[in-house]
Amino acid sequence: MSDRQNHQTYYEILEVPPTAGPTEIYNAYQRARNTYSPSSPALYSMFSPEEAQQLLQLIEEAYQTLSHQARRREYDVKLGLVQPQAPLRSTKDQPVTKYSAEEAKKKVDENWVGPVKVVRSVAKSEDLPNGFARTRFSVYEINPEIEAEIANVQECDGEFLQKIRLYKGVSIEQMADEIRVSKSTLVALESNDIDSLPVPVFTRGFVVGVAKTLGLDEKKIADAYMKYFKPKKRAP
Amino acid sequence: MSSKKHHTAEFAPLRGRVEPGSTIIAVGGGKGGVGKSFVSSSIAIFLAQLGYDTLAIDLDLGGANLHTNLGAPLSNRGINEFIVNPELEFKELIQNTNWPKLKLISGSSDVLDVANVDELQRSRVMSAIFRYKTDFTVLDLSAGTHHSTLDFFLMAKHKIVVITPDPSSIENAYRFLKASFFRKLRRYEHQLQLKNQIDELLNNKAKHNIKNPADFMRVIVEREPVLGVKLKNILNDLNFEIVLNQARTRQEIEMGYSLQSVCNKYFGFPCDFLVGLEYDNAVWQSLRQRNHLLMANRQSHLYAQLMGLARKLVKSHQLKAVV
Numbered sequence: 306m307s308d309r310q311n312h313q314t315y316y317e318i319l320e321v322p323p324t325a326g327p328t329e330i331y332n333a334y335q336r337a338r339n340t341y342s343p344s345s346p347a348l349y350s351m352f353s354p355e356e357a358q359q360l361l362q363l364i365e366e367a368y369q370t371l372s373h374q375a376r377r378r379e380y381d382v383k384l385g386l387v388q389p390q391a392p393l394r395s396t397k398d399q400p401v402t403k404y405s406a407e408e409a410k411k412k413v414d415e416n417w418v419g420p421v422k423v424v425r426s427v428a429k430s431e432d433l434p435n436g437f438a439r440t441r442f443s444v445y446e447i448n449p450e451i452e453a454e455i456a457n458v459q460e461c462d463g464e465f466l467q468k469i470r471l472y473k474g475v476s477i478e479q480m481a482d483e484i485r486v487s488k489s490t491l492v493a494l495e496s497n498d499i500d501s502l503p504v505p506v507f508t509r510g511f512v513v514g515v516a517k518t519l520g521l522d523e524k525k526i527a528d529a530y531m532k533y534f535k536p537k538k539r540a541p
Numbered sequence: 542m543s544s545k546k547h548h549t550a551e552f553a554p555l556r557g558r559v560e561p562g563s564t565i566i567a568v569g570g571g572k573g574g575v576g577k578s579f580v581s582s583s584i585a586i587f588l589a590q591l592g593y594d595t596l597a598i599d600l601d602l603g604g605a606n607l608h609t610n611l612g613a614p615l616s617n618r619g620i621n622e623f624i625v626n627p628e629l630e631f632k633e634l635i636q637n638t639n640w641p642k643l644k645l646i647s648g649s650s651d652v653l654d655v656a657n658v659d660e661l662q663r664s665r666v667m668s669a670i671f672r673y674k675t676d677f678t679v680l681d682l683s684a685g686t687h688h689s690t691l692d693f694f695l696m697a698k699h700k701i702v703v704i705t706p707d708p709s710s711i712e713n714a715y716r717f718l719k720a721s722f723f724r725k726l727r728r729y730e731h732q733l734q735l736k737n738q739i740d741e742l743l744n745n746k747a748k749h750n751i752k753n754p755a756d757f758m759r760v761i762v763e764r765e766p767v768l769g770v771k772l773k774n775i776l777n778d779l780n781f782e783i784v785l786n787q788a789r790t791r792q793e794i795e796m797g798y799s800l801q802s803v804c805n806k807y808f809g810f811p812c813d814f815l816v817g818l819e820y821d822n823a824v825w826q827s828l829r830q831r832n833h834l835l836m837a838n839r840q841s842h843l844y845a846q847l848m849g850l851a852r853k854l855v856k857s858h859q860l861k862a863v864v
Contacts, residue, residue: 346706347803
């Protein structure tokens with residue numbers, strides 16, 4: 306046995322304060338085990354493998370004691386840290402707070418502003434006046450002409466998609482955020498910059514995303530767009 | 542005259558207290574190329590940016606390059622001139638930099654044979670540094686465990702050791718720390734009249750089961766309850782601070798805690814792991830352009846880590862001011 310054992314408490318061996326909670330002790334133990342494992346570069350030229358082995362044993366011993374509620378208590382009594390009749394330590398970590406529970410409650414009471422209603426951006430459509438509709442991001446006035454155009458679409462280009470987007474009041478940033486496509490790609494899509502767009506299978510995916518976000522029939526719109534897009538993409 | 546003054550300062554814990562003119566931060570660490578100049582220049586810049594008057598001094602007398610890290614021009618007045626010319630005033634060496642609060646004393650010059658300074662010259666420099674009034678003084682030390690390097694290191698309040706995660710750097714850093722420890726021990730053994738005791742213990746390590754400084758301190762406290770405790774208190778002041786530089790992975794940053802723990806257990810006094818700095822290609826790229834990283838790249842992790850380091854140093858400075 307090493308001399309050192311007689312001079313260091315288990316807390317010192319694990320380098321934790323005597324008030325440490327179970328998580329802190331566990332983390333310290335893991336860290337110490339890594340530090341004094343034979344492959345650790347931090348030991349080099351400071352401790353010989355045998356000394357490291359001894360230290361590892363001590364660390365193990367310390368953890369076996371401190372991680373066990375009753376054994377730790379017994380050890381604490383031996384060190385004179387707690388009275389024998391004191392209640393057992395909690396197995397839970399102490400909350401990290403500057404205030405006592407009462408103070409914390411008082412603090413909360415002072416700042417109390419009443420219950421907060423979480424308002425989600427999508428509310429029910431019933432509360433809208435007639436002639437209005439919603440997307441996830443906006444409220445817009447229904448325009449029968451454009452609605453008819455959407456319903457009868459056979460072939461469409463990017464400008465048409467832009468027109469619907471603006472009609473429904475969704476910004477390009479919201480769109481880019483929602484369908485996770487970069488803004489520049491969306492701009493290319495809407496300005497019919499075919500060369501900057503990827504192969505049809507990906508572009509179709511973008512159009513489906515746009516259509517979904519705008520609350521359109523995604524298959525219909527995507528088919529219509531591909532009719533326009535495919536021949537142009539193939540052309541040299 | 543000045544050397545006498547210096548001695549009073551060095552033995553302050555024993556003979557009344559002489560406060561240094563500033564909070565001195567020494568950046569050392571055994572091996573070359575681990576980033577001592579980078580770390581010290583960064584600390585200096587951040588402290589200056591935080592509003593403290595800071596003086597950066599290049600004490601790497603043989604291979605000065607702090608001015609390059611700070612993007613300052615070559616100067617014809619450096620610490621070397623101060624050493625060879627007794628007439629020169631310390632204040633005359635000070636150069637301005639790009640940062641208004643940051644002053645520099647460079648080590649670059651054409652005086653080439655000053656890497657080996659003698660005791661007297663060294664104490665003149667140390668005394669000048671010690672007395673200079675400002676908020677922070679940052680010392681950039683040379684590699685190796687030369688006596689002058691160790692003395693500059695030991696005079697500082699913050700003794701920062703820069704270590705990279707490779708074994709050779711770790712080995713050299715440990716050697717540097719051990720050398721500092723024994724240098725300090727040797728300095729006080731006469732003062733405390735413990736020389737014979739210490740020699741006896743160090744010559745019979747096996748007999749007393751002494752494997753490291755922690756064991757040594759324990760034995761000496763047992764044998765000499767009064768003087769031993771005094772010595773222990775003096776050596777506790779060493780309090781090395783570890784900066785792990787050029788860490789490439791999370792595990793390597795974690796290694797800082799291992800180094801701290803090993804130093805704690807080996808030396809028997811608390812050593813702190815201050816910060817782990819990430820490896821960043823931008824550092825040498827910006828150095829190549831003779832521009833400090835911090836001027837260009839404020840989004841990097843490294844920037845945040847260095848800021849954290851500077852704040853830690855400032856915190857202890859403020860604590861001292863309150864007391």
